Amino acid sequence: MSQDHEHGLPPKSSVSRWFLTTNHKDIGVLYLITALFFLLFGGVLALLFRLELISSGADLLGSMGYNQAVSTHGLLMVFWFISPFAFGFANYVVPLQIGADDLAFPRLNALSYWLYLFSGILMGVSFFQGTTFAGGWTMYAPLNTPAYIPGEGLGATSVVLALIMFTAAVTLGSVNFLTTMYRMRAEGLRMRDIPIFSLSINLTVWMMLFAFAALLAALMILASDHILGTTYFQYSIDGTTMATDADNPGASLLWAHLFWFFGHPEVYIVFFPALGVMAECFQTFTGRRLVGRKWFIISMVLVALQSFVVWMHHMFLTGINLPIKTIFMATTIGISLPFDLMVFSLIYTMAKGRVRFTTPFLFSLGALILFIIGGITGVFLGAIVLDYQFRGTYWVVAHFHYVMVSGATALFGGLYYWYPKITGKMYNERLGKIHFGVYFLGFNLLYFPMFIAWETPRRVFVYPEGLQIWHSMATVGGFILGASFLIMFYNLFVSLWRGEDVGPNPWEYATSAEWAVSSPPPLENFPGIPSYATGKLEFLDDETVAERTESTPGAAAHGHAATDGGTATDGGAVTARAAVTATEMEPAHEVGGEEHASHASFWPFLISLAGFITFLGLSGVRTGSVFYLSLAAVGGLGTFGSLLGMTRELFHAPEMAIAERWPFERVEKMKLGMWTFLASDIVLFGAFIGSYAFVRVAYGWTAWHHDLIPAEHVTMPGLINTYLLLTSSFLVVIAMVAAERESKRGTVAALVGTFALGVGFLINKGLEWQHLFHISTESFPNGWTLSTNIASSTFYLTTGLHGAHVTIGLIICAYMTVRAWNGAYQGDDRAIEYFGLYWHFVDIVWLFLFPLFYIL
Amino acid sequence: MDWKGYTAIYVVLFAFATAQAVVEFAGLVDSAYWVAFALIMVLSVVKAVGVAAYYQHLRWEPRAVTYLVLGGTVAALALTGAAAYSIL
Numbered sequence: 001m002s003q004d005h006e007h008g009l010p011p012k013s014s015v016s017r018w019f020l021t022t023n024h025k026d027i028g029v030l031y032l033i034t035a036l037f038f039l040l041f042g043g044v045l046a047l048l049f050r051l052e053l054i055s056s057g058a059d060l061l062g063s064m065g066y067n068q069a070v071s072t073h074g075l076l077m078v079f080w081f082i083s084p085f086a087f088g089f090a091n092y093v094v095p096l097q098i099g100a101d102d103l104a105f106p107r108l109n110a111l112s113y114w115l116y117l118f119s120g121i122l123m124g125v126s127f128f129q130g131t132t133f134a135g136g137w138t139m140y141a142p143l144n145t146p147a148y149i150p151g152e153g154l155g156a157t158s159v160v161l162a163l164i165m166f167t168a169a170v171t172l173g174s175v176n177f178l179t180t181m182y183r184m185r186a187e188g189l190r191m192r193d194i195p196i197f198s199l200s201i202n203l204t205v206w207m208m209l210f211a212f213a214a215l216l217a218a219l220m221i222l223a224s225d226h227i228l229g230t231t232y233f234q235y236s237i238d239g240t241t242m243a244t245d246a247d248n249p250g251a252s253l254l255w256a257h258l259f260w261f262f263g264h265p266e267v268y269i270v271f272f273p274a275l276g277v278m279a280e281c282f283q284t285f286t287g288r289r290l291v292g293r294k295w296f297i298i299s300m301v302l303v304a305l306q307s308f309v310v311w312m313h314h315m316f317l318t319g320i321n322l323p324i325k326t327i328f329m330a331t332t333i334g335i336s337l338p339f340d341l342m343v344f345s346l347i348y349t350m351a352k353g354r355v356r357f358t359t360p361f362l363f364s365l366g367a368l369i370l371f372i373i374g375g376i377t378g379v380f381l382g383a384i385v386l387d388y389q390f391r392g393t394y395w396v397v398a399h400f401h402y403v404m405v406s407g408a409t410a411l412f413g414g415l416y417y418w419y420p421k422i423t424g425k426m427y428n429e430r431l432g433k434i435h436f437g438v439y440f441l442g443f444n445l446l447y448f449p450m451f452i453a454w455e456t457p458r459r460v461f462v463y464p465e466g467l468q469i470w471h472s473m474a475t476v477g478g479f480i481l482g483a484s485f486l487i488m489f490y491n492l493f494v495s496l497w498r499g500e501d502v503g504p505n506p507w508e509y510a511t512s513a514e515w516a517v518s519s520p521p522p523l524e525n526f527p528g529i530p531s532y533a534t535g536k537l538e539f540l541d542d543e544t545v546a547e548r549t550e551s552t553p554g555a556a557a558h559g560h561a562a563t564d565g566g567t568a569t570d571g572g573a574v575t576a577r578a579a580v581t582a583t584e585m586e587p588a589h590e591v592g593g594e595e596h597a598s599h600a601s602f603w604p605f606l607i608s609l610a611g612f613i614t615f616l617g618l619s620g621v622r623t624g625s626v627f628y629l630s631l632a633a634v635g636g637l638g639t640f641g642s643l644l645g646m647t648r649e650l651f652h653a654p655e656m657a658i659a660e661r662w663p664f665e666r667v668e669k670m671k672l673g674m675w676t677f678l679a680s681d682i683v684l685f686g687a688f689i690g691s692y693a694f695v696r697v698a699y700g701w702t703a704w705h706h707d708l709i710p711a712e713h714v715t716m717p718g719l720i721n722t723y724l725l726l727t728s729s730f731l732v733v734i735a736m737v738a739a740e741r742e743s744k745r746g747t748v749a750a751l752v753g754t755f756a757l758g759v760g761f762l763i764n765k766g767l768e769w770q771h772l773f774h775i776s777t778e779s780f781p782n783g784w785t786l787s788t789n790i791a792s793s794t795f796y797l798t799t800g801l802h803g804a805h806v807t808i809g810l811i812i813c814a815y816m817t818v819r820a821w822n823g824a825y826q827g828d829d830r831a832i833e834y835f836g837l838y839w840h841f842v843d844i845v846w847l848f849l850f851p852l853f854y855i856l
Numbered sequence: 857m858d859w860k861g862y863t864a865i866y867v868v869l870f871a872f873a874t875a876q877a878v879v880e881f882a883g884l885v886d887s888a889y890w891v892a893f894a895l896i897m898v899l900s901v902v903k904a905v906g907v908a909a910y911y912q913h914l915r916w917e918p919r920a921v922t923y924l925v926l927g928g929t930v931a932a933l934a935l936t937g938a939a940a941y942s943i944l
């Protein structure tokens with residue numbers, strides 16, 4: 001049975017399997033391996049600059065080399081190693097823990113992975129474009145803009161684009177995980193009952209959904225400053241103080257706000273999965289349920305919410321006002337309280353249970369100890385007065401490495417914990433313990449001296465003479481820490497062949513569902529549909545499922561409607577998942593019936609490859625070089641073509657016939673995916689509009705209109721476009737009504753109308769822009785272009801982003817019109833409805849852009 | 857909702873958009889800027905809620921979907937509001 005259940009995938013021994021797979025376990029493994037590669041990449045860079053720091057001065061790497069190594073080390077570790085490493089486990093384990101056979105959108109999951117991999121490759125390529133980004137991992141403005149970057153700065157542009165690509169992967173992943181966890185839980189499994197690791201991932205992806213959208217806005221704006229020549233993050237100063245004499249006084253603070261609005265939640269995005277691993281390991285290796293589990297969960301939820309209102313503690317030394325600093329100090333100290341509760345919960349669990357000191361437990365315990373140190377030293381930084389002293393010093397460096405690398409420590413514990421599940425082999429326990437010992441020694445020798453040598457200025461290669469001894473210790477510690485991984489890699493590699501075979505559950509007290517199936521689990525995970533209805537895990541066979549879904553007509557209809565057969569139903573566009581709506585929504589197969597459609601898809605790989613080529617091209621278009629221009633053109637075509645290919649591909653990922661779906665019982669998975677995506681898009685546009693509001697407030701809200709905007713910028717084109725979009729929204733609704741009534745002519749006519757109005761919108765906008773580009777007045781002799789001033793930058797970029805959304809919508813609309821012409825959607829208007837959700841959203845955004853950019 | 861209901865919504869939206877422009881053409885933006893500002897933004901919010909509630913069917917979806925949308929909106933507003941306030 002399991003043989004013909006390979007769903008069209010080649011065997012694991014074949015290389016092509018790994019390019020074609022959409023299975024969550026395969027992708028989990030790919031994530032783990034790729035993340036470990038980036039650990040090495042970032043780690044080697046760290047060792048290089050630790051060598052540099054043996055003595056003060058830049059005699060080994062040179063100053064630019066040092067700055068590049070430090071900056072990219074931070075970016076690689078934070079973005080390309082630690083979160084993706086955690087999401088390797090999330091991919092592998094979450095579906096198993098909640099009783100799903102895969103993620104909700106398997107191909108999007110593959111797409112997330114490939115985008116992640118190629119974004120990392122682009123990051124690597126940036127080293128070969130002269131120099132890579134060298135302005136620190138926080139990328140503060142204006143040092144992140146081309147005018148302040150030595151040389152051509154193409155490598156820096158590539159880094160920004162790589163981050164955009166990475167963020168796209170994260171956003172798709174968040175949508176996918178949320179949809180999965182709210183639509184595919186085993187029957188009887190309430191949200192609060194799902195295993196603690198899955199719960200931590202759930203909260204992580206919630207934070208990701210919103211935080212990364214803000215980062216995406218920051219990065220898109222920055223990329224626009226690099227490539228299109230907008231001036232968000234640049235200013236020139238004529239007079240004596242920046243606040244009054246600069247043409248764009250909000251430039252530098254704008255970046256800090258956007259970056260840290262993302263950046264603080266990012267700390268928990270990194271740490272929560274680690275916390276989940278720690279809780280799992282503490283439970284398994286003490287044989288106790290987590291003490292105060294309910295409060296542990298409430299604490300995590302609180303932290304996830306609060307994480308969005310503490311960001312300005314990173315800005316205590318900027319020009320923001322004292323009241324807001326005080327508020328953010330209070331929220332920051334407040335956020336440490338739920339953590340205390342979690343820490344005590346873990347300690348009590350340990351105290352009340354019988355501890356077995358296995359490798360995963362040692363790493364979890366080590367992580368807890370390191371986190372306590374990192375947490376306490378962080379509270380210092382949250383106090384305004386102390387931050388005045390500590391900011392920009394090695395105190396910060398030591399603190400956040402104790403926090404972030406403590407997270408990594410727990411995740412290495414997770415690697416040992418799930419290694420037998422993933423490989424079916426047991427690692428060597430003695431070597432595992434030795435790894436932990438060396439690791440823990442190296443870690444503390446590396447980072448603890450930094451507390452003592454805290455007066456060292458951060459990001460700089462010179463430090464006071466007297467501190468050399470501590471830096472030498474740290475360097476030795478760094479090499480010990482690095483060497484400890486040789487033990488791990490040796491152990492895990494050799495155990496693949498020599499390790500003992502393990503059964504379903506090698507750990508005595510592990511209780512979550514992944515331990516109820518063989519190691520490694522079969523492709524479809526479970527021998528039937530999992531259910532907790534009786535209080536313990538059972539598997540319903542096809543007959544039972546068929547019986548139950550038939551005997552309750554409501555449930556049957558539900559299961560039926562929820563099953564999205566047909567082609568390409570996990571859809572997927574990089575730029576807008578709106579494309580999913582363009583896909584067919586054919587009547588479902590039999591509930592619980594066998595599906596033999598292939599689960600292999602080459603498109604996610606191709607889309608990402610083409611996206612990579614596009615971005616590499618974009619990094620150099622400002623030089624006008626033919627090479628870069630043609631890369632961008634070829635890549636763009638390839639991206640479009642492969643997206644179309646994926647949309648047209650037959651792919652089958654039915655929803656479960658019976659599942660727990662609170663609180664989204666009536667929201668079919670495609671619709672939930674769309675809404676989740678739109679929620680992140682709201683934050684994206686919100687951050688764009690917020691940036692506009694911020695720089696305008698910084699400049700002077702009312703003076704802005706008078707000083708920076710030409711009289712030729714009038715209301716009328718905006719009003720006409722408002723009418724056009726409103727009408728097109730109306731027509732989409734009419735198309736839906738027509739499809740419901742099975743009027744093919746009505747459906748086609750309404751869709752054609754929508755398309756025409758959208759095109760009209762773009763033409764009108766094009767004419768308006770052309771006019772403004774070429775005005776010649778006393779105040780604006782050379783036209784009003786993207787680079788003219790901060791007002792023109794915000795106007796063109798914000799309405800341009802909106803225009804891009806319209807364009808994507810039109811492509812989907814055209815595709816759907818053709819399909820409607822061929823008779824699709826009649827009697828089943830869901831696809832049109834989901835496209836409508838996107839189109840109306842674009843309409844709503846315009847309802848705010850119109851007054852803000854045309855009237856006020 | 858049938859096409860008549862959708863049409864009624866459309867007419868209201870159209871009228872409100874016109875009202876926003878009228879506020880400007882009447883010179884209110886120049887004479888009483890912040891009154892005009894409040895008026896125009898309120899009209900935008902009403903329109904947005906109308907589109908979301910009826911065209912996007914939020915009225916008929918489980919409340920959780922509305923909370924999801926509100927979550928994103930609140931996050932964006934928190935960023936905008938707190939950031940702007942920080943430099944006032």
Ligand SMILES: [Cu+2]
Nearest residue numbers: 263264313314
């Ligand atoms: Cu923070």
